[in-house]
Amino acid sequence: MAQIKKKTGFGRHRYVILHVLGVCKSSANKNHLLNTMIAVIDYNVGNVKSVCNAFRHIGCEAELSCDPKRIEEAAGLVLPGVAAFGFAINALGDLAEVVKRAALSGKPILGICVGYQMLFDESYEFGTHKGLGLISGKVAAIPSGRVIPHMGWNEVALPRDMKLFTDLPEKKHFYFAHSFYADVTDEETRVAYTDYGFELSASVQKANIYGTQFHPEKSGLQGLKVLGNFAKIAQRKARK
């Protein structure tokens, strides 16, 4: 009896969460002809599956892909990444141009962690490496004098006008795991910061280009909300 009771409670809880996160499945069903798929770029680094798992959990169609055609067809792109910068940009190889072209054509793109860092001009992690150059800025080592890597839950101040944070409170904790950070110099870019003994850039928004230094796929409900917001942005854009 206790078992059954518990199970029911659990089921209801899950339903409420999906409802609150509120997203894509219903709108996807209404738009049969519309491609609402999010392509998660698969380029052989780290654990990229968890990003797909998170999108699917909130009812969004997500596909791990390295096929330029699928990337072109997708409503939005996610560039994940758990690796050193140089390794990641080399592993991305020819796909870098595909991603860049899609981003410049106005397709919503979300970079996560090293994928976020790759949006910038260059990085100094183990040598100097060129990034995608979509946002002006450089990726440098977190200054010494604090524990490195910056790993764990840190509070991010969420600007009202950043669309990834729609329906979230002014401040929320997110999960970080990194040793380098982006020094954003782009004047057209909105930046959200976290405090790690200095103002560390946690997220950016420039037109259709979005990025998070933290891992939304590992940041509990608030992280799923960020991914859900990105999916909505991509779907809205695809409908236009």
Add this chain to the structure above:
Amino acid sequence: MLAKRIIPCLDVKDNRVVKGVNFLNLRDAGDPVELGARYSDEGADELVFLDITATIRSRKTIVELVEKVAENVFIPFTVGGGIGTIEQMDELLRSGAEKVSVNTAAVAKSNILTEGAERFGAQCVVLAIDARRRTDIKGKWIVTVKAGTEPTEIDVVEWAQKGEEMGAGEILLTSMDADGTLAGYDNELNKAVSDAVDIPVIASGGAGKLEHLYDAIVDGDADAVLMASITHFETISIREMKQYLRNRGIAVNL
């Protein structure tokens, strides 16, 4: 500033979550995937899954479990119990675990921490220490292995320091004397180890009341607090824990 972490621990035996007292008298606490998903939704900061059967037969089961957990849990999680090789670490990390914890193998074959840290990064490698208080000398603890069944002669504080040198990124410190008693963490132990290393220390064993969590963070200097009995048997919710700590001035993810 990083938040202090609340980490429910799921001891898994034959695909069920179990919890005992001083590592004995196990009680059933539910399905590991369901329970993990519930904690993830309720706002836990991390989860730890320990395979307490840790036999060859359970090895395959735990990999399947990790895959299922990864589909339902959207916070970082650690997997441990009987991990003895780099290949096993690799398999679990690829299946979706954020970190792996090593105990017996680190004592028996001490290069596993170094090799693991070099290959996957120190942040993926957790040194689990099961500590038992010495009866002959005050304020000293010995390392025990094989799920607490086999005492060694190794001093816990020295072992923690050695573990850090060898590449562990974090220490999961369980007091076997306090485990499952609900009588509070061994904060003398937590403080002794925290003072001796720079890497984060997770206090484990003995949580029974809200103030125990505060004491482990303030008196024990712990970076994270792990608990099982009080969450599994629904005595205290994750939210209550965080609200309580926040009210007492501790930075938490709430």
